[in-house]
Amino acid sequence: GESVGLHLPTLSVQEGDNSIINCAYSNSASDYFIWYKQESGKGPQFIIDIRSNMDKRQGQRVTVLLNKTVKHLSLQIAATQPGDSAVYFCAEKGHNAGNMLTFGGGTRLMVKP
Amino acid sequence: DVKVTQSSRYLVKRTGEKVFLECVQDMDHENMFWYRQDPGLGLRLIYFSYDVKMKEKGDIPEGYSVSREKKERFSLILESASTNQTSMYLCASTVGYNEQFFGPGTRLTVL
Numbered sequence A: 001g002e003s004v005g006l007h008l009p010t011l012s013v014q015e016g017d018n019s020i021i022n023c024a025y026s027n028s029a030s031d032y033f034i035w036y037k038q039e040s041g042k043g044p045q046f047i048i049d050i051r052s053n054m055d056k057r058q059g060q061r062v063t064v065l066l067n068k069t070v071k072h073l074s075l076q077i078a079a080t081q082p083g084d085s086a087v088y089f090c091a092e093k094g095h096n097a098g099n100m101l102t103f104g105g106g107t108r109l110m111v112k113p
Numbered sequence B: 001d002v003k004v005t006q007s008s009r010y011l012v013k014r015t016g017e018k019v020f021l022e023c024v025q026d027m028d029h030e031n032m033f034w035y036r037q038d039p040g041l042g043l044r045l046i047y048f049s050y051d052v053k054m055k056e057k058g059d060i061p062e063g064y065s066v067s068r069e070k071k072e073r074f075s076l077i078l079e080s081a082s083t084n085q086t087s088m089y090l091c092a093s094t095v096g097y098n099e100q101f102f103g104p105g106t107r108l109t110v111l
Helices: none
Strands: A010-014 A019-024 A030-038 A045-051 A056-058 A062-067 A072-077 A086-094 A107-112 B004-006 B010-013 B019-025 B031-038 B042-049 B064-070 B073-078 B087-094 B106-110
Touching (some): A019 A107, A030 A062, A030 A072, A045 A056, A045 A072, A072 A086, B004 B087, B010 B019, B019 B031, B019 B087, B019 B106, B031 B064, B031 B073, B042 B064, B042 B073
Parallel strands (some): A010 A107, B010 B106
Antiparallel strands (some): A019 A072, A030 A045, A030 A086, A056 A062, A062 A072, A086 A107, B004 B019, B019 B073, B031 B042, B031 B087, B064 B073, B087 B106
């Protein structure tokens, strides 16, 4: 398959364990954050988003945590499955950025059976 | 579900050729974007459009142009393809202050 990124940090977890993927952002004016999942050879898929007036949001098996004090975003995946193997990256939107997103470099998640 | 489609999944062109990459979305989104994605560099914005016939430069517009004649279609044009434009090209669309929906990508190789 195609490689999305050859120089990405990699997180390797055992199937069934929980995964935590981290993202640091630099713009303190960012007020909207998104996590995307990108499987090999495919376009990015939306996972979950959070606005800056929240510090936690939960979806199905996923939780996003936002710490505005240290400008840190994390994605937690519960009971990681082989189908979760992909590149995950965060994106942020500044308050005055219109609809433009700034993307992080991504983390490759590898799930071991 | 929002659907963003791109005209080709894989494309091989020669240096100097004019290349058209087409993107179509079916959800009446005002905003459309073209990115390129390269190993180690992540997603970089080439051009975006807020409305028909409107376009704005992104971070790396050099060597590219765009066309938005209809709301649902946003075309990326490489006027004279070069080998350093070999990349994965991703189109996205959005409405309002929400997430961007991406197409499947076009892997362009310029020989």
